[in-house]
Amino acid sequence: MLQWLPEDVSTFGHDIDSLFYLIYYITAAVFIIVSVLMVVFLIKYRAQSGRRAVYSHGNTTLEIIWTIVPAAILIVLSFMSVSTWAKIKRFAPDSDFEIQVTAKQFNWDVVYPGADHKFGTSDDVRFDNDIHVPVNKVIRVHLGSQDVIHSFYLPNLRLRQDAVPGRTILVWFEATKPGKYELACSQLCGFGHSGMIGWLYVHSPEDYAKWAADNLSAKPQ
Amino acid sequence: MSDTAASVGYAVHGHEETGFWRTYVFSTDHKMIGRQFLFLGLFMLLIGGTLAMMVRWELAWPETAVPGFSWVPEPYMYEGVIPPQTYNALFTMHATLMIFFVVMPIMVGCFGNFLIPLMIGTRDMAFPKLNMLSFWVGAVAGVVMLSSFFVSGGPAAAGWTAYAPLSAKVQYTGVNWGQDLWILSLIILGASSLMDSINYITTIVNMRAPGMTYFRMPLTVWSLFITAILLLLALPVLTAALAMLLFDRAFGTSFFLPEGGGQPLLWQHMFWFFGHPEVYVLVLPAMGVTSDLLSTFSRKPIFGYHAMAFSMIAIAFLSWIVWGHHMFVSGMNPLLGTAFMMTTMVIAVPSAIKTFNWLGTLWGGNIRFASPMLFALGFVSNFIIGGLSGIFMASTPVDIFIHDTYYIVAHFHYVVAGIIFALFAAVYYWFPKMFGRTMNEGLGKIHFVLTYIFFNGAFFPMHFLGVAGHMRRIYNPTQYEFLLPMQHWNVFITISALLLGASQSIFLYNFIVSLFAGKKAERNPWQANTLEWSAPTPPPHGNFEVQPVVYRGPYEYSSPEVPEDWLPQDRNLGTAATARAH
Numbered sequence: 104m105l106q107w108l109p110e111d112v113s114t115f116g117h118d119i120d121s122l123f124y125l126i127y128y129i130t131a132a133v134f135i136i137v138s139v140l141m142v143v144f145l146i147k148y149r150a151q152s153g154r155r156a157v158y159s160h161g162n163t164t165l166e167i168i169w170t171i172v173p174a175a176i177l178i179v180l181s182f183m184s185v186s187t188w189a190k191i192k193r194f195a196p197d198s199d200f201e202i203q204v205t206a207k208q209f210n211w212d213v214v215y216p217g218a219d220h221k222f223g224t225s226d227d228v229r230f231d232n233d234i235h236v237p238v239n240k241v242i243r244v245h246l247g248s249q250d251v252i253h254s255f256y257l258p259n260l261r262l263r264q265d266a267v268p269g270r271t272i273l274v275w276f277e278a279t280k281p282g283k284y285e286l287a288c289s290q291l292c293g294f295g296h297s298g299m300i301g302w303l304y305v306h307s308p309e310d311y312a313k314w315a316a317d318n319l320s321a322k323p324q
Numbered sequence: 325m326s327d328t329a330a331s332v333g334y335a336v337h338g339h340e341e342t343g344f345w346r347t348y349v350f351s352t353d354h355k356m357i358g359r360q361f362l363f364l365g366l367f368m369l370l371i372g373g374t375l376a377m378m379v380r381w382e383l384a385w386p387e388t389a390v391p392g393f394s395w396v397p398e399p400y401m402y403e404g405v406i407p408p409q410t411y412n413a414l415f416t417m418h419a420t421l422m423i424f425f426v427v428m429p430i431m432v433g434c435f436g437n438f439l440i441p442l443m444i445g446t447r448d449m450a451f452p453k454l455n456m457l458s459f460w461v462g463a464v465a466g467v468v469m470l471s472s473f474f475v476s477g478g479p480a481a482a483g484w485t486a487y488a489p490l491s492a493k494v495q496y497t498g499v500n501w502g503q504d505l506w507i508l509s510l511i512i513l514g515a516s517s518l519m520d521s522i523n524y525i526t527t528i529v530n531m532r533a534p535g536m537t538y539f540r541m542p543l544t545v546w547s548l549f550i551t552a553i554l555l556l557l558a559l560p561v562l563t564a565a566l567a568m569l570l571f572d573r574a575f576g577t578s579f580f581l582p583e584g585g586g587q588p589l590l591w592q593h594m595f596w597f598f599g600h601p602e603v604y605v606l607v608l609p610a611m612g613v614t615s616d617l618l619s620t621f622s623r624k625p626i627f628g629y630h631a632m633a634f635s636m637i638a639i640a641f642l643s644w645i646v647w648g649h650h651m652f653v654s655g656m657n658p659l660l661g662t663a664f665m666m667t668t669m670v671i672a673v674p675s676a677i678k679t680f681n682w683l684g685t686l687w688g689g690n691i692r693f694a695s696p697m698l699f700a701l702g703f704v705s706n707f708i709i710g711g712l713s714g715i716f717m718a719s720t721p722v723d724i725f726i727h728d729t730y731y732i733v734a735h736f737h738y739v740v741a742g743i744i745f746a747l748f749a750a751v752y753y754w755f756p757k758m759f760g761r762t763m764n765e766g767l768g769k770i771h772f773v774l775t776y777i778f779f780n781g782a783f784f785p786m787h788f789l790g791v792a793g794h795m796r797r798i799y800n801p802t803q804y805e806f807l808l809p810m811q812h813w814n815v816f817i818t819i820s821a822l823l824l825g826a827s828q829s830i831f832l833y834n835f836i837v838s839l840f841a842g843k844k845a846e847r848n849p850w851q852a853n854t855l856e857w858s859a860p861t862p863p864p865h866g867n868f869e870v871q872p873v874v875y876r877g878p879y880e881y882s883s884p885e886v887p888e889d890w891l892p893q894d895r896n897l898g899t900a901a902t903a904r905a906h
Contacts, residue, residue, distance in 0.1 A: 107792040109806055119721045126719060130712040137683065137708055144686040145701070148622070149693070155889060156882040157688030161628035161681070169680040170673060177669040180719060185662055187721040192658035208496070251490040252588055254653065254728060258793035258806060261725050265654045267589065268489060269582025272655045285806050289728040289795040291483050293496055294409040297799035 109258040112280040112305070116261035118187045125183070129176065195275045198243035202234065206246075206253035206266040209295030211286065215319055228319050232301035235318070237311035238281050246272045254290035257303055265290055278305040342865075350460075352452035353865050357459050358438030359758060362751075364459075364466060365430035366835075371470075372421035375414050377825050380782075382406050382414075384818030386800040400478055408799045409498065412481035415797060417473075419484035420506065423606065424513055425466055427743055431609040432517070432555070433462065435750055436524055436548045438758060442856035442863060443545050445533025445872040445894070450526040458519035465513035472505035480506035483797065485599070488580030488591040492572040507570045514559045514566075521552035521559075528552075533855065533894075535874030539633070540893065542854050542878040543626065546633050547612025550640045551605050557644075558601040565594035592654055596647035604643045607739060608636060610746030611678060611707075614700045616878070617749055618682055620852045621697035622689030623889045625879040628681040635674035642671040652723045661720050668718040675711050679704065690882070690889070694850070695768030699749035702776050703742055710738030713787065728797075731790025737783045748775070748831065755835075756849050760862040761842030767834040774827035781820030785813045851890045854878045858894050 105127060111120055148156075203214040203222050213234050217226030222245065236242050246255055248266040255274065256263045259282075264274045278284075286301035306314055342351075351357060381390045389404030400410050437455065441448055449455045472479040479502040482491035486506070494500045528549045532541070541549075568579040569591065578584020580591045619626040626632060648656060648664030682704050691697070713735040717723050726732065748771070756762050792810045794801060801807045801814060848857040855874070859867050872894040880891040891897075 104788060104791055107788055107810065109793050119725055122719055123716065123722050123725070126716050126722065130715055134708060134712055137679065138705070140683055141686065141701075141705070144683065144689075145691060148686060148689045148691050150623075150690050154690055156622060156624035156690040158625065158882045158884060159627070159688065160625045160879075161631065161684065165680075165684065166628050166631045166677070170677055173676040174670075174673045177672055177715070180715070181666055181669045184665060184719040184721055188658065188662060188665075191721060191724070192661070251496050252487055252654075256728075256793075256795070258725075263653050263724050263727055267655045269586075269588065270655060285804060287795055287804060291412065291487070291490065291797045293490060294407075294412060294481075294498070296412070296797065297408060297801075298803045300803065 110280075111259065111261060112278050112282065112284065113260040113262065114277040114279060115187070115191050116259075118190065119261045122184060122187060126180065129180075195243070195273070196241050196277075198275060199237075199240040201243045201245065202236075203245040203247070204234070204255060204266070205249055206255065206288065206292075206299075207249040208251065208293050209288070209299040211255075211299070211301040212249075213301075218320065232286070233304065234286065234301065235304045235306060235311065235314050236278060237308055238278055238305050241275055241277045243273060243275045246274055251292050252290050253288045253292045253299070256287045256289040257284060258287070259284040260303075263289060278303075281305045281307050281310070350456055352448070352456045354437045354441050354449045354452070354455060355758070355863060355867075357455050358434045358436075360459050361429045361433030361437060361462070362758075364463060365426050365434060368421050368425040368429070368466065372418055372426055373825055373828065375418040375421070377822060378406060379411070379414050379418060380818040380821045382411055382799065383801060384815045386802055409481060410478065411799045412483075412497070412797070413479045413499070413502070416480050416483050416506075420469065420480070420510075423484065423602075423740070424510065425469065427606045427740065427747070428517065429462065430747055431613075431743065431750075432548070432551055432605065433459070433520060435544070435609060435613065435754070436520065436552070438754065439544055439856065440524055440527055440548060441531070442757075442859060442867060443542050443854050444528060444531065444536050445855045445868065445874060446527065446531040447866045447868070449523050450531060451523050454519050455523050458516045458523065461519065462513060462516035465509045465516060468505055468512060469509035472502045472509070475501040475505065478502050485595060486569065486591075487595075488569060488572070488588050489582070492569060492580050492591075494573070504570065504573060507566045507573075511563055511566050511570075514563045517555050518559055521555040524548055524552035525556065533872050533874050536855075536893075537874075539630070540874055540877045542612075543615040543629070543632055543636075544609070544612040547608040547615075547636060550636050551608045554601045554605050554608075554640055554643065558598045558605070561594055562598035562602075565591060565598070568594075589651070589654060589656065592651055593647070596650045597644075599650065600647040601640075601643040603736075603740070604639055606743055607707075608639070610703060610743040611636065613746050613750045613753075614682065614703050615678075615685075616854070617696050617700040617753060618685045618704075619879045619881060620850055621692045621694060621700070622685055623692070623881045624685060624689040625877075625881055626681070627684030627687070628677075629877065629879065631677055632681055635677045638674040639671060642667060642674070646671055649718060649723075652720050653727045665718055665720045669715075672711065672715060672718065675707075679708060679711065694752075695763075695765055695772055696749045696753035696850075698769065698772040699745045699752065702772065702779075703745035703749065705776075706738050706742030706745060706779070709784075710735055710742055713738060725793070726790050728795060729790040730786040730794045730796060733796050734783055734786035734790055737786070741779075741783065745775075745779075748772075751835070753850065754856075755838065755842075756845030757856055757859075757861055757863070759839055759842070760845055761838055762845045762849065763838040763842060764834050767830055771827065771830045771834065774830070775824065778820045778824035778827055782817050782824050785817050788813055789817075848892075851888070853880055853890055853892050855893055858892055 205212040211232045213230040215228040216222050246266045248268040253266045260276045284303040288299035394404040477500045481497050481499050490496050571577040578586040580586045645667045649668045652661045845861050847861050874893045882889045883891045
C-alpha cells in the first residue's frame with residue numbers, strides 16, 4: 104500500500120515516512136492476528152447441536168496483558184513521534200532565505216523580499232502560484248491568509264500547514280531534488296477550493312541563479 | 325392483527341384508552357417514540373445516502389451529468405452536472421444528515437428510548453412528556469435542516485465542521501440562509517438531545533427494577549447511560565459555539581473573525597471540544613449493542629463484563645482531552661500537539677480492550693450466525709480497521725502528511741459509517757420486539773453479505789488514495805497531476821458505493837414487507853436473557869405484566885445451573901442459586 108506515497112524530496116520526509124512504515128507494520132500485524140483469530144473462532148466455535156459453550160466470565164490475567172501490551176506499544180510510538188515532531192516543529196534549522204506566501208480565495212500569493220531581505224518594501228517581487236527555490240537550501244515560509252483558512256500542502260515535501268487569517272505561521276522545508284512539484288490547498292476554502300493549485304520549482308544552484316537574475320532583480324515594482 | 329388487538333386490549337386495563345393522535349403521533353410511550361425516531365432516521369438515511377452517491381459520482385467521473393438529476397434547476401445543477409458550489413453543499417449535508425439525523429436518532433433516539441425502560445425493567449421513561457417533546461423538537465430540527473435545500477443560495481457548504489471564517493461570512497461561500505438554517509437546526513436538535521439525555525440519565529439512575537444493580541445492567545444500557553452523560557456535557561459547548569457563529573453572521577460580532585479581533589481557531593477548539601465526545605456518542609451505543617449480541621449469539625457470557633463497562637467509562641473521561649488531535653496542522657502550539665498525541669494514544673487502549681474482549685466472547689462459544697450476529701461481527705471487523713487506522717493520525721508527524729486526505733476519510737467511515745452495521749444488527753435483533761413480527765432471515769443474510777463486501781470495496785481503497793496524498797473535499801481530482809495515476813481507484817470506490825447503496829433496497833424491502841406481513845414473533849425468539857424479552861411481544865403500554873425482579877447479570881448463557889443454554893435475568897431459581905449468581 105505504501106508504494107503509493109508520493110516521491111519524498113524533503114529532508115524530514117524520511118523521518119515521517121519511517122514512522123508511517125513502522126505504524127503500518129505494527130497495525131498490519133495486529134490486524135492479521137486479530138482477524139485470523141476471529142475467523143478461526145467463528146469456524147471452530149460455530150453452533151453444533153449437543154455442544155455447549157464454555158461458561159466463562161473472563162480472565163483477569165488476559166485483561167491485564169491486553170491492557171499493558173497495547174499501552175506499551177502506543178507509549179513507545181508516542182516517544183518516537185515526539186522526537187520527529189520536535190525536529191520539524193520546534194528545532195527548525197536557520198533559514199537560507201525567506202519567502203512570504205499568502206493564501207486567498209483561490210490563489211497563492213508568493214512574495215520574495217528583494218535585495219533588502221525585508222518584506223513590505225518597494226523591492227518586493229510578487230508571483231502568482233509559483234514558488235522557485237534552490238535545491239538543498241533551508242527555505243522559511245511566512246504563511247498567512249487574507250480571507251478564510253487554507254492549507255499549504257506540498258505532498259512531495261511532506262509539508263502541510265493551515266494558513267490562518269490574522270496570523271503568520273512559519274514553516275520550513277529543504278528540497279533535496281530539483282524538479283517541479285504540485286502545491287495544493289488541503290483545507291476547504293470555498294467553491295474554488297479544488298484547483299487552488301500552485302507549483303514549487305526546485306532548481307539546481309546554477310538554474311536558480313539564472314532564474315533569480317532574470318526575475319528577482321530585473322523586476323522592479 | 326388479532327395479536328395486536330389483544331395487546332391493545334391488555335394495555336387498556338391499566339391506562340386510559342388513547343386515540344389515533346395520542347397513540348401514533350403525540351405519543352408519550354417510549355416504545356412509540358423509539359419507533360418514530362427509527363422512521364425519522366431511516367428516512368434521513370435515504371437522503372444522506374443519495375447525497376453520498378452524488379458526491380461519489382462527481383469524484384469518479386468529474387463534471388459529467390449524474391443520471392436521474394437533470395430535473396434540478398440551475399444554478400444548483402446544470403443538466404445533471406454538479407457545479408463546485410453544489411458539490412460542497414452535498415458533502416456538507418451528507419455528513420450533517422448522517423451524523424445528526426441518522427446515527428443519533430436511531431442509535432441514541434430510537435434504541436435508547438425503546439430499550440432503556442425495557443432492559444432495566446420499568447414501565448416507561450421518567451419524563452414521558454419530555455420524551456415526546458424531545459422527538460417533536462428533533463423532528464422540527466429535521467424540517468429546518470431539510471428546508472435549507474430549498475432556500476436561495478442552497479444549503480450550507482462549509483463542511484459539517486463549518487470552520488470559521490468560511491462559515492462566518494456570507495461572502496466567503498455565497499450561502500446565506502442555508503448556513504443560518506444549518507446553525508438553527510443544530511441548536512434546535514441540541515435541545516432535543518438534551519431532553520433525551522436528561523430523561524435517560526434520570527430513568528437509569530432511579531427506575532431500575534428491584535435487583536437491577538448497575539453491574540447487572542446490559543452493556544447496551546451502560547453505553548446509552550454514558551452516551552447520555554457525554555451528550556449532556558458536550559452539547560452546551562456546541563450550542564454556545566453555534567450561537568457565536570450565528571452572531572458573527574447576523575449581528576456583526578467578531579468571535580471568529582480576525583478583522584474584528586476574533587480568533588478563527590477558537591471555533592475549532594469549541595467545535596472539537598464537542599466534536600470528539602460526539603464521536604463516542606455515536607460509537608458507544610454501537611459498542612454496547614455489539615457486546616450484547618455477541619454474547620447472546622455465542623451462547624456465552626460476555627468476556628470481561630467489568631472491563632467492558634470500565635473501558636467505556638475510561639473512553640468517556642478521555643474523550644474530553646483529545647480534541648486537539650483534529651488540530652495538529654491548524655497552527656496550534658506544537659507543544660500542545662505533543663500533549664494531545666499522548667492522550668490520543670492513551671484512548672486507543674480502552675478501544676483495544678473492548679476488541680480483545682469481543683474476541684474472548686467468541687472463544688469457546690456455540691456461535692449462531694443469525695443476521696443480527698452477522699452484522700454485529702461486521703461492526704467488530706470494521707471497528708478493528710477503523711481503530712488501527714486511527715493510530716496513524718495520532719502520530720503527529722504522520723498526521724502532517726495524511727491530515728485532510730482520504731486516509732482520514734477512510735478512517736472515520738470505518739468507525740462512524742461502520743456503525744451502520746451495529747444499527748442494522750440492532751434493527752434485525754429488536755424488530756420482533758418492536759413490531760411483533762420477524763424480518764426475513766434469508767434476505768437479512770444476503771443483505772449482510774452484499775453490504776459487507778461493498779462497504780469494504782467503497783472504503784478500504786480510500787486508504788490508498790490517502791497514502792497517495794489525495795485531499796478530501798476536492799471537487800475534481802483530475803485537476804491534480806500527482807493524483808492522476810490514482811483516478812482508477814476513485815472509479816472503483818464509486819462503483820462499490822453505488823452497489824452498496826443499491827444493496828440497501830433489499831433491507832428496505834425486507835423492512836417494509838416484514839412490518840405488515842412478517843412472521844408473527846414469539847416473546848423471546850433469540851432465547852436471550854435480558855428483560856425486554858420477558859415482556860409480551862410487542863410490549864403494551866406499561867411494558868410488563870408483572871414488575872420483573874432481577875436475580876442475576878444479563879449474560880448467564882450456558883450456565884451450569886439450568887439445562888437450557890440461557891437463563892433470563894428475572895427467572896427465580898430459589899435463594900441458593902441467587903446467592904451464587906453474578
